[in-house]
Amino acid sequence: MKSMSAIIFKDIVIEMRNKESITSMLMFGVLVLVVFQFAFETINVERGLLAPGTLWVAFSFAAILGLNRSLAMEIDNDCLQGLLLAPISRGELYLGKVASNFIFMMIAEAIVLPLFVVFNNLDFNLKFLEVAAIACLGTLGIASIGTILSTISANTRIKEVMLPVLQIPLTVPVIIASVEATREVLTGDTRGISSWLYVLAGFIIVYLTASYLVFEFAVEE
Amino acid sequence: MKLKVLAILTLVSMLTALYMIFLYAPREALQGDAQRIFYIHVPLAISGYVSAFLLLIGVIGFFRTGDLKWDRFGETAAALGVTFISAQLITGSLWSRPIWGPWWVWDARTTLQLVLDLIFIAYFMLRSYLPDPQKRAKLSAVFGLLGMIDVPINYLSIYLVRTQHPQAVVSPGGGGVSPEMGLTLTVSFTAVGLLYAYLFNRRLAIAKVEEEVDYLEQVVLAHE
């Protein structure tokens, strides 16, 4: 537990100094929202139907960018080597990295979400607390699998390209469940939401456990 | 020798299956000749799941023993998975066009197969960028495990979303299946199964020899 918080603390200090990860995710998320506004401007469909999809495309692609940044930082200065030498278990190292990735993604999303409301001319109301809760779950799902996949892709020559190739097929359940849950909250018809939340919770539990157990294979030299 | 017998059996069963599919099985009343696609589509789809299962076995075997033979086993399963699922997706599309209208219907099973195909392809792309055999085995085993865990979760989420949407009513062989059709499907299953077994064993043997030759080359170079 203590070693986990040490990793989180270290990542937060670095992020406060260079602000690379959060800025790039934030910028990318906003750009995706803007592009979608242009892409759908001319067609006559109800915005509310498309909105959840655009939001989650923005979140999931921004997350990939952030994960790439976060790992590139460890590799550029051989920090990963140092981390591996530290007297902590591989599993704890994994959980610590998941936590810090999750925190940065949530900060970026906390700024993207209000912009999303404004761009789509929605009302600020309590619904968005529910959307934020769904975003928490979905982001934790993305962070749990993204952290181990970015460690794997870091071993290849084309790591920036490899990460989305590995990650997008595996996060299909998270994206489906998050989009559907968000849609149900925004349309007010929340009859089926519990099954989506179960899918998200199940994904998070399964992948956190599995990755915790096999992370040593992903980082071993 | 065993492989040769298997090859002959495969060829015979494939020819029998082709004969039965196109000449023996009756023309289906509702779907016409397009229904004949279903005899190959279903066995191919099942072989895709078999590949996923075999890859999982390979991954678990590798984690337990660290032996590269399990890595070869998993890699072979994934290679066959890509081949058979891709073929199956094409047949599905060519069935869907005349029967349902669109080339592609995003129903639960199709989507699942596509995602599984993408996971297998990602597995190969990852492998091709990892030159060191030990490292390749380890990292692709981690990815293979995560990918195969994904299959049931994926199935659940896709199934949930697609059952809430209106579904197409006609399904392959949805009407009554006559005994001739049943027999044809059984023969077709046998043929695809034998083909799978043959390709699997042959590719596995090649992978083993390749590793030995690579090792030999290293030894020779080291004594230069």
Place this chain on the structure above:
Amino acid sequence: MFAFAAYGAVFTVIFVFLWMMISRQNRIEKKLEQIKNQLKDRNAG
């Protein structure tokens, strides 16, 4: 029509798989031959 196209596609895919497998085998055999020759030369010289 669609049935023939479908079976054609299946056989094409399987053929590509077989072709890649066999060319891989040939590549390995060639390599083995090279190693053999190398060893022979060394023993002779």
